[in-house]
Amino acid sequence: MRSLLVFLLFVLVSHGLYAQKVILKGKITDPKGLPVPFASVYELNTTTGTSANSEGEYQLKLSPGKHTIIFKAIGFSQELRELDLQSDQFISVILTGAIYELKDVIVRAFSDDPAYEVIRNAIRERNYYLNETDEYTADVYIKGMQKLLGAPKKFLGRNIDDLGNQIGLDSNRKGILYLSESESKLSYMQPGKYREVMISSKVSGSNRAFSFNRASDMGINFYQNLLEMEGLSARPFVSPIADNALFYYRYRLLGTSIENGQMINKIELIPKRSADPVFRGVIYILEDSWRIHSADLYLTKESNIQFVDTLNIRQEFIPVNAKSWMPSSVRFDFSGGFLGFKFGGYYIALYNNYDLNPGLNPKDFREVLNISREVNKKDTAYWKQARPIPLTAEEQIDYVKKEALATRRESKVYLDSLDKANNKLKPLNFLIGTGYNPRNRFKKEYYQFGSMINSLFYNTVEGFGINYRASYSKQIDSLTNKFLRYTGKVRYGLSSEKFYASFSASIPLESSRFVFNTGSDVLDLSDQESINQLGNSINSLYYERNLLKLYESRFLNLSYLKPFGSVQTSLSAEYSNRRPLQNTSDYTIRDLTRREFTSNNPLVPGSDLPMFSENQAFKIKLRASYAFSNDYATYPSGKFYRPSKYPLLGLNYERGLKGLFGSDVDYSRISLDLTKTDIKLGLLGHSAFWLGAGKFINDRKIYYIDYKHFIGVQTLGYTPRVNSFLYLDYYNFSTADQYLEGHFEHNFSGFLFNKLPLLRKLKLNELAGFNFLGTPATNSYSEFYMGIKYLNFRALYGWSYLNGKKADFGFRIATGL
Known part of the structure; x- marks a missing residue:
């Protein structure tokens, strides 16, 4: 009985609510019968209104009674209708073109058009x-x-x-x-x-x-x-x-x-x-x-x-x-x-x-x-x-x-049919294309197997080799777009005859992420990843420039990332056994008489002396960044803080702990960085900068791998980053002391080129920038450059100076791909 009463009450209330409104609808056209798209329909002296659709059809819900309705559109004279609405009504309206007269306006030669007085008043x-x-x-x-x-x-x-x-x-x-x-x-x-x-x-x-x-x-x-x-x-x-x-x-x-x-x-x-x-x-x-x-x-x-x-x-x-x-x-x-x-x-x-x-x-x-x-x-x-x-x-x-x-599309049969077509192995694509990427979309499982061409490499330490990666990911929440990911990698050098393997996992938690990485690998001496695998292979084989310097690591790394409001934090701990490596191959496609390979020791390029002795290291790293933002957006996937008008401040601390798990290192480094990438300067374009400063608080036992490294470039092509240099040597400027680093770039956003008819259609942006590095060993290093940008493509020309003397110059190109 109670359920029946509740149902009847719901029906009565619902009927009462809908009975309070009547619907005015119709079509708005011009005198030729053509629809007036998106014309406005409003009740006079209120902000209650609607818009017609692209076909001129409208509908407006109103309370029963008398109403004055305005029908209007830009370029048309408005229509007013006095209506007494007691039930739904269909009313079509014809809007005529507005007549704008110039009577009583005299425009004389060499005098302003009357519009200027109106505009000046509007500006005021x-x-x-x-x-x-x-x-x-x-x-x-x-x-x-x-x-x-x-x-x-x-x-x-x-x-x-x-x-x-x-x-x-x-x-x-x-x-x-x-x-x-x-x-x-x-x-x-x-x-x-x-x-x-x-x-x-x-x-x-x-x-x-x-x-x-x-x-x-x-x-x-x-x-x-x-x-x-x-x-x-x-x-x-x-x-x-x-x-x-x-x-x-x-x-x-x-x-x-x-x-x-x-x-x-x-x-x-x-x-x-x-x-x-x-x-x-x-x-x-x-x-x-x-x-x-x-x-x-x-x-x-x-x-x-x-x-x-x-x-x-x-x-x-x-x-x-x-x-x-x-x-x-x-x-x-x-x-x-x-x-x-x-x-x-x-x-x-x-x-x-x-x-x-x-x-x-x-x-x-x-x-x-x-x-x-x-x-x-x-x-x-x-x-x-x-x-x-x-x-x-x-x-x-x-x-x-x-x-x-x-x-x-959400049915298993349909998704399986798509996957069946997608999951066919295409040998050519696997060898020289994007690899092999089978999936099970119904289970939201995805596999990625890299292509062979992207896995092959050559360096003077390992010779020709393969560095093959495969991964598995599963979407565990479509609304928050959270994925569980596992990645495996194997590496083998034909000349060094050494095999390496590693495994990593990225595990999303409710509001944080845990990352696990273990195994063995050959790594860059610089943690800034100096030059990529393909670039080094080309430079080594064709130009006889073995720019990449490597060492061997057997490691276990645990990382935890978690936001606290607008503060982003990450904590990692790593244990590694690190061994120096030497060249085992000198093969090159072009044997240049004026050039020869250097050793794997960047500080002593003419000698095969090991750069360091084998050692063990247990290190912890902490980073916290604050965006100076209290504003955030709440999405189904979580809370995200909005960019601030202030720069992003970062604090970093790294500690090498001697004796723990047999660790040999004993040092600590603290650093600060300040960055902003969207400083808007109106019609003059926008600027970006990055400032960093740091100091080793102690360096009782430290190896080159633990130094502070910087992002250098020694090749024509490069990957643009806000804190990258254009001509800096990858390894020779690394320091175990204090340092000061600065980068500034301004994008004129076409302010100059748009004034030149032949360049205007190319939609090019003008760039100019400056980079600086100061350490006790090098004193002062600086770069100046200028160039153009189109979408993600950059072409720059610049100069570098070491202690006031010109050190290098030339072009740099980035595709941004």
């Missing part, structure tokens, strides 16, 4: 409107859709039709690639603090994924002088009403119109220089108040944007009260093409239910984002009721089709 008020609102909250709905508009039949030897069938494309290789929706509660507090709590998330084709939609990513603010668009451009873009906007833009008044008793100025933006980081399009400014009413702006290839050809930004504002206007919607439309693939899409954010006096607590803003495990659990019924922007027919079909595909 910019800072006020930027800081007008102390705090607010709003509900934000975001929908994102990306479509493939065309594709070749084959790409890199792979049949695109087969891939298209797996991801839901049609027979012409067209269709939706990504479709997602999300709801969030957005909070804001001066100065510039945001907090976002995602309420729900839906991704077409996946019941487990979380959408990429972030309200903070959609928050473009033209009241800022410069607008950062990370990933789209290395340069920020100049706002049309920035303090120095008149240096970058020309303006033309296209006309004025009246809306709700207020005059709106329609102003065209014309870049003074096509390559400047500026917008094109139209901005609408309210007369007298000089605030932004709306904007319809775009960026093109001329602005040197990456990945897309065109990005259109449309933003609309609504009055929240008598004094404040807030964004009602912002939309990004994009299109582009690459290697025969054509794509396009949009992201739209809809803002509702503003509260300008929410009484926020500053402490809550330590968490800038919260995405819980439950946000993607909402079912179809929930989204049908909650979704403010109707789905188009294409989007409805995509959800249904992708849901069926997702169910199929």
